[in-house]
Amino acid sequence: MSSELIRQDDVTIRFAGDSGDGMQLTGTQFTETTAKVGNDLATFPDYPSEIRAPVGTRAGVSVYQIHFSSRDIYTPGDAPSVLVAMNPAALITNYKDLQPGSIILANTGAFTEKDLKKAELDSNPLTDGTLSGFRVIQEDINARTVQALAETSLGKKDVLRCKNFYTLGMMYWLFSRPIEPTLEWLNVKFAKKPELADANARALKAGYNYAELLRLFQGRYEVPKVENVPKGFYRNVMGNEALAIGLAAGAQLAGLKAFLGSYPITPATDILQYMSLMKNYDVVTCQMEDEIAGVCTAIGASFAGRLGMTTTSGPGLALKTEAIGLAVITELPLVIVDVQRAGPSTGLPTKVEQADLLQSMFGRNSEAPLPVLSCATPADAFECAVEACRIATQYMTPVILLSDNYIANGAEPWKLPDMDKLEKFPVKFVTDPEGFSPYKRDDKLARGWAKPGTPGLAHRIGGLEKDSLTGNVSHDPDNHQVMVDLRLAKVNGVADSIPTPELNGAESGELLVVAWGSTYGASRAAVERLQRDGVAATHMHMRHLRPFPHGLADIFRKFKRIIVPELNMGQLAFVLQSEYPEFRFEKYNKVKGKPFQARELKAHFEKILDLEVKS
Amino acid sequence: MSDVQQLKAKDFKSNQEVRWCPGCGDYSIISSVQSVLAELGRDKDNVVMVSGIGCSSRFPYYMDTYGFHSIHGRANAIATGVKVANPDLETWVITGDGDGLSIGGNHMIHSLRRNVNLKIILFNNEIYGLTKGQYSPTTPQGQKTKTSPFGSVDAPFNPLQLALGAGATFVARTLDVRPKHMKAVLKAAAEHKGAAFVEVWQNCVIFNDGCFKEWSEKKVRDDQTVDLVAGQPMIFGSEKEKGLKAEGCHIQVVPAAEASIWDPTVDSAGPAFLMSQLDKDPSMPKPFGVYRAVEAPTLEGLVHDQISEVTAKRGVGKLKDLIYTSDSWEVE
Ligand SMILES: Cc1ncc(C[n+]2csc(CCOP(=O)(O)OP(=O)(O)O)c2C)c(N)n1
Ligand code: SF4
Ligand SMILES: [Mg+2]
Numbered sequence: 001m002s003s004e005l006i007r008q009d010d011v012t013i014r015f016a017g018d019s020g021d022g023m024q025l026t027g028t029q030f031t032e033t034t035a036k037v038g039n040d041l042a043t044f045p046d047y048p049s050e051i052r053a054p055v056g057t058r059a060g061v062s063v064y065q066i067h068f069s070s071r072d073i074y075t076p077g078d079a080p081s082v083l084v085a086m087n088p089a090a091l092i093t094n095y096k097d098l099q100p101g102s103i104i105l106a107n108t109g110a111f112t113e114k115d116l117k118k119a120e121l122d123s124n125p126l127t128d129g130t131l132s133g134f135r136v137i138q139e140d141i142n143a144r145t146v147q148a149l150a151e152t153s154l155g156k157k158d159v160l161r162c163k164n165f166y167t168l169g170m171m172y173w174l175f176s177r178p179i180e181p182t183l184e185w186l187n188v189k190f191a192k193k194p195e196l197a198d199a200n201a202r203a204l205k206a207g208y209n210y211a212e213l214l215r216l217f218q219g220r221y222e223v224p225k226v227e228n229v230p231k232g233f234y235r236n237v238m239g240n241e242a243l244a245i246g247l248a249a250g251a252q253l254a255g256l257k258a259f260l261g262s263y264p265i266t267p268a269t270d271i272l273q274y275m276s277l278m279k280n281y282d283v284v285t286c287q288m289e290d291e292i293a294g295v296c297t298a299i300g301a302s303f304a305g306r307l308g309m310t311t312t313s314g315p316g317l318a319l320k321t322e323a324i325g326l327a328v329i330t331e332l333p334l335v336i337v338d339v340q341r342a343g344p345s346t347g348l349p350t351k352v353e354q355a356d357l358l359q360s361m362f363g364r365n366s367e368a369p370l371p372v373l374s375c376a377t378p379a380d381a382f383e384c385a386v387e388a389c390r391i392a393t394q395y396m397t398p399v400i401l402l403s404d405n406y407i408a409n410g411a412e413p414w415k416l417p418d419m420d421k422l423e424k425f426p427v428k429f430v431t432d433p434e435g436f437s438p439y440k441r442d443d444k445l446a447r448g449w450a451k452p453g454t455p456g457l458a459h460r461i462g463g464l465e466k467d468s469l470t471g472n473v474s475h476d477p478d479n480h481q482v483m484v485d486l487r488l489a490k491v492n493g494v495a496d497s498i499p500t501p502e503l504n505g506a507e508s509g510e511l512l513v514v515a516w517g518s519t520y521g522a523s524r525a526a527v528e529r530l531q532r533d534g535v536a537a538t539h540m541h542m543r544h545l546r547p548f549p550h551g552l553a554d555i556f557r558k559f560k561r562i563i564v565p566e567l568n569m570g571q572l573a574f575v576l577q578s579e580y581p582e583f584r585f586e587k588y589n590k591v592k593g594k595p596f597q598a599r600e601l602k603a604h605f606e607k608i609l610d611l612e613v614k615s
Numbered sequence: 616m617s618d619v620q621q622l623k624a625k626d627f628k629s630n631q632e633v634r635w636c637p638g639c640g641d642y643s644i645i646s647s648v649q650s651v652l653a654e655l656g657r658d659k660d661n662v663v664m665v666s667g668i669g670c671s672s673r674f675p676y677y678m679d680t681y682g683f684h685s686i687h688g689r690a691n692a693i694a695t696g697v698k699v700a701n702p703d704l705e706t707w708v709i710t711g712d713g714d715g716l717s718i719g720g721n722h723m724i725h726s727l728r729r730n731v732n733l734k735i736i737l738f739n740n741e742i743y744g745l746t747k748g749q750y751s752p753t754t755p756q757g758q759k760t761k762t763s764p765f766g767s768v769d770a771p772f773n774p775l776q777l778a779l780g781a782g783a784t785f786v787a788r789t790l791d792v793r794p795k796h797m798k799a800v801l802k803a804a805a806e807h808k809g810a811a812f813v814e815v816w817q818n819c820v821i822f823n824d825g826c827f828k829e830w831s832e833k834k835v836r837d838d839q840t841v842d843l844v845a846g847q848p849m850i851f852g853s854e855k856e857k858g859l860k861a862e863g864c865h866i867q868v869v870p871a872a873e874a875s876i877w878d879p880t881v882d883s884a885g886p887a888f889l890m891s892q893l894d895k896d897p898s899m900p901k902p903f904g905v906y907r908a909v910e911a912p913t914l915e916g917l918v919h920d921q922i923s924e925v926t927a928k929r930g931v932g933k934l935k936d937l938i939y940t941s942d943s944w945e946v947e
Contacts, residue, residue: 036944235943245937252934259700261692279925281932284699284918289725293692296685296722300665300696303683304704308696326686416943419935452663452681452697452704460629460676462684463668472631473676 005222010069011175012077015167016094017086017107019053019062022164026084027064028411029168033181034068035236035413038225041068042377042521043411044076044595049266049350056110056118058089070224074377074521076410078597082174084167086110086141089119095131103135103217105170107163109142137216141166141207148206152199162203169207176222179208230415237414239378239407240267243337244274246382248281250335250389251307255426257282259306261297263290263316266349267405268339271311291316295323295336302332303461305429305451307389311337314356315346317400321364324398328368328487330461331439331447333392335385340404340517342593351593352406354517355568360400361546361575367484369491371395372546374402376520379414381407384543390425391494396446402545404567406518406595433457438471444497445490492547500551505531505538508558511605514585516542516572518595519565525598530605537605545572548579556583563588563608565601621656624649629679640791640817641671641738645678647797648707648736652680654798655805662705665694667719669711670745671738671817688719691726694733695914702915705805708735712753713743716772720752724781729914730809736801737774737812740819741826748822760822775891775906778812779884785811786887786907791818792831796842796903803905809913830901843890843904848874851900859900861886866893879908 013030017023024045031043046063053060067077079099085091087110095104106126116124125131126138145163152159165182172179183201190197211217251258260283262272276285284306288294291312298308312320317338327334338360342353360372371391375384381403388401430436430448433456439447450457459471467474468482504524511530515523520541527539540555542548556562563586564573570587577585588604590596627649635641652662662680666672668687675682681704685693690708698706708715708726715723715737726733742760743749749762753774757766778786785807789800797815804811816827830839841851841859849859850871858874859866866889879887887906893899926932 032942038946229946231946233939233943233945235940248937249934257700259696261696278932278937279922280929281934281937284922286695286699286918288692288695289721292689293695293722293725296689296692297696297699299685300683300693300698301700302696303693304663304697304700306700308700322686323689330683416938419938422934451701453661453701455660458659458679458681460678460682460684462675462682463686464684 004219005176006219008221008223009071010067010073011082011221011223012065012067012080013082013084013171014063014065014080014094014097015084016061016063016090017084017164018055018090019048019051019060020055021062021086022161023062023064023086026164026168027066029182029185030171030177031066031411032185032236033172033177034066035234036181037177038229039068039070039223040073040226041066041412042073042076043067044406045409047350049348054118056087056089056115058093058119061090061093063094068223070226072226074525075595075598078599084171086163086167087119088116088121088125091125092119092121095125095134098134100133101135103137104131105137105139105167107141107167108138109140135218139216144206144210145203148203149199152202153195154199158196159199162200165200165203166207169204170211170216173208173211174217174220176220179204232418233416234413235416236411237378238409238411239375239381239403240270240339240409241274242378242414243375243381243385243403244271246385247271247309247335247337247389248275248278248283249382249422250386252282253386253422253424254307254389254393255424256305256307256393258284258309259298259301260285260309260311261288261294261301262286262311263288263294265291265313265316267341267408268311268313268316268337270408271337271339291319292323295320295334298334299323299327299330299332302327302334303330303452305449307333307335307393309335309337311339313339313341314359317356317359318363324370325364325366325368326463327398328364328370329463329465331396331487332398333396333449334398335388335392336398336400337385338400338402339408340402342405342591348593350405352404352518352595353567353591353593354402354404354519355571355591356402357545357568357571358574360402367488369488369546370397371399371491371494371544372402373399373544374517375407376518376541376543378407378410378412382414382417386422387543391497393427394425394446394497395444395490395494396449397491402517404518429454430457437469439466439468441486444493445486495547495550498544498549500549500555501540501542503538503540503555504528506536507538507555509536509538510560510609511535511537512556512559512562513537513539513605514542514562514564514572514576515539516545516566519567522596522598522601523565526601526605529598529602535609535611542572553580553582556580561586561608563605565589565596567591567596622653622659624653627652627659627679629677631676633677634673635670636821638820639670640740640819641674643791643794644736644738644797644815644817645674647794647801649678651798651801651805655802657705661703662707663694663697664707664709665690665697666709667711667714668745669714669738669743670819671711672709672714674709688714688717689722690714691719691722691733691735695726695729695731698731698733699915699918702732702919706733708733710735710737711744712737712739712741712751712774716752716774716777724777727778727781727783727810727812730782730784730911732809732913732915734804734811735813737814738817739774739814740817740823742819742823744819744822773891773894774814776888779887779891779907783812783907784809784909784911785905787812787905788814788816788903790816790827790831790903800905803908807908809911839900841900841902843877843879843902843906845877845879845905845908847877849877850874861889864889866890866899868899879905882909
């Protein structure tokens with residue numbers, strides 16, 4: 001067997017196992033190491049919503065996919081070329097997504113009659129021909145791990161828990177990654193349990209050496225690092241973490257202390273968890289009794305002069321609706337983060353969808369406009385969170401920032417911002433009683449922010465309509481019209497402070513693909529592939545969704561067709577169509593709890609353009 | 616400012632026209648609050664009144680302090696945000712029996728269990744006033760209201776028991792027609808360090824007139840109510856000739872000389888519960904005054920202490936440290 005180093009520029013690996021097999025950890029470690037090696041990468045974890053789904057069943061399969069490359073990439077990859085399957089359920093639910101000729105590493109230690117039965121299989125897919133056309137490597141990873149750890153004092157159960165590190169070692173060898181970063185991580189992670197650090201380190205090394213010694217795989221791969229990466233500092237980051245850091249940063253850039261009122265809900269909970277660690281960064285977090293209390297404490301905190309924030313997912317946003325209307329009418333700054341998940345009601349809590357756009361834009365009683373924006377990728381979540389804080393404080397308004405499950409739990413290398421270049425937008429509280437009126441506005445139509453405790457500025461705000469000049473309660477019909485108009489004009493005015501989206505591609509052509517949120521990656525990748533095939537296609541990503549940036553009509557005009565791919569039934573297309581009736585917005589929609597794949601979008605674009613489908 | 620003049624009750628009145636019905640019990644409550652704030656020498660720029668929705672919740676508009684008239688049931692949550700964001704602000708919650716016990720019941724119990732230093736006045740008129748007369752969570756069973764034309768079948772809450780059960784550190788009851796008593800209770804609430812829950816029996820002249828008259832009218836009051844005063848015997852009657860004596864789980868009426876001494880500061884909430892049970896017995900007087908007043912750490916205190924502790928240990932965090940973590944690397 002050869003042991004040559006085969007160069008590959010682009011690899012997608014999928015780790016699949018039972019929820020208890022530690023696949024998410026294996027995936028994140030592979031990701032961290034790969035980031036350090038200098039590859040660009042994107043990841044996609046996919047796991048069941050039950051913490052302990054029945055062991056060995058199809059429902060219990062937990063998956064972590066990583067796409068890494070020596071080029072810039074935008075998605076976690078369409079079809080993996082490597083599958084690690086720790087049991088039959090993991091194999092059977094994933095092998096169909098693979099590219100032809102892919103490598104499958106199957107842990108035969110978990111392919112007993114019993115295991116097959118749990119996976120609802122009548123015969124063993126490793127031997128019944130199911131996997132013809134793949135390069136299947138069968139290893140009893142359970143037994144190997146037990147052997148490798150024979151000299152440790154751990155019990156059998158704990159020993160078997162190390163099998164994911166054994167597997168990780170094999171993968172490190174196969175893709176020529178160093179094992180040192182993971183060894184260091186183990187030492188830190190298990191500083192208080194050195195026996196566990198030692199056992200996992202042994203398993204990792206044993207897996208690595210075994211792969212090398214036995215030449216399990218035909219050859220070994222090298223994925224060179226990305227060349228010409230812009231200089232600077234990088235780190236690997238998950239979406240929720242970047243968002244949490246962005247919220248803390250946004251408050252500081254506004255010169256304020258942050259206050260997060262929240263209630264745990266998948267997939268937004270991590271943000272509350274991350275921010276709860278930021279006690280020494282002027283961040284107060286309160287885990288409240290429900291989502292309503294979460295947003296209400298944030299509103300109270302904003303009234304008192306902090307920057308109020310609340311984080312949730314769709315069902316929680318629904319509960320917060322009435323309170324957000326209160327923030328609209330009292331014109332207090334408030335940042336609301338909705339990490340979207342799939343389905344109405346509880347739906348598919350751990351799956352991706354972007355169907356809360358209309359809820360964000362219009363889901364309140366009466367005329368209650370507010371700015372809405374969305375993040376594109378895990379690293380972009382940082383910038384978007386800062387941007388949400390900027391708009392909230394500069395315009396004295398609640399802002400909804402949309403993320404989703406795919407961004408929240410996905411990871412990518414983040415080019416860290418130059419600290420000196422982070423733009424500050426300091427808040428100036430009203431302090432002068434001379435001529436003070438709570439609803440006096442600046443040139444952006446933002447009212448002044450006078451916080452309780454300021455001498456001479458005692459005033460009342462509330463949910464009843466206020467006189468546009470004095471701020472006293474007013475039931476006057478004309479005044480109500482004036483106030484509704486003012487609040488709308490203020491929100492529309494945000495457009496003056498945001499850029500027209502950049503285009504990836506030519507300014508005119510056959511097809512414009514308009515994407516928002518996490519469909520950024522697949523849309524951009526699909527368009528770039530079309531461009532390589534010589535198609536005049538352009539991709540445009542929309543960060544700001546309400547108000548729309550200026551200049552969109554001039555962009556739309558120059559394309560023959562405009563298509564809006566969305567993981568919903570056409571929500572952005574619906575709004576674009578009503579705002580720009582002179583153009584036609586075609587929809588492409590999917591709601592399967594899964595992200596778009598670049599190849600799927602490309603195939604669709606080719607189809608509508610009447611091109612020969614290449615893919 | 617050191618040369619602040621002591622403010623008078625009228626200095627706490629805003630310039631807004633008060634719009635409660637003539638004769639409404641709310642008037643006496645607001646003037647008591649204004650007097651108490653003046654007597655305690657409070658600075659109106661440092662006081663925040665937070666309310667929900669209801670007749671009672673219009674209160675903040677009539678006070679010349681900072682004020683937030685919010686949404687139905689959420690005053691406690693908003694006030695929690697105010698207090699934790701800036702513990703220096705004296706924060707009051709104004710709520711009704713519907714606002715605070717029905718739609719806002721959840722926030723009520725949680726703000727009490729967390730012991731947020733809020734002064735909570737629950738205006739109990741046993742009716743939904745603002746929506747014009749539907750039964751509330753404190754309306755007695757059997758009462759006819761607009762939504763219970765054949766009598767309400769819902770069993771009511773005893774607000775004091777709810778507060779005690781939620782772990783409130785200060786629980787009291789007073790009534791609109793006894794401003795002197797009300798001021799004393801409100802003063803004690805204002806000076807309590809922690810969540811103070813004060814139920815005020817408030818007459819709604821329009822939709823529930825006279826609902827408390829068996830206890831509030833002068834001619835019956837002495838015999839039908841008893842004032843709980845810390846360190847004093849529990850005596851009542853027009854000549855203060857009767858007393859209450861606690862024996863185990865029983866309270867009985869005895870001659871004044873044999874009355875038990877009332878102590879709201881005992882560790883156990885048992886005695887307060889026992890007194891609140893008297894509401895059920897028509898032959899017994901209803902207790903007013905401070906049921907419970909015990910000390911416990913406040914939420915906002917704990918939150919900020921923890922921040923100080925972590926900051927002392929880890930140092931003041933710089934934004935750069937959050938972003939440039941140890942697992943970052945440089946591309947040159
Ligand atoms: C979300 C919501 N539901 C219902 C109402 C209607 N509403 C306003 S006040 C009120 C009841 C108020 O009763 P209470 O709290 O006892 O106050 P009171 O008017 O008696 O002082 C109701 C049901 C509302 N304003 N908002
Ligand atoms: S309706 Fe009743 S509670 Fe409301 S203001 Fe009138 S009297 Fe007072
Ligand atoms: Mg009421």
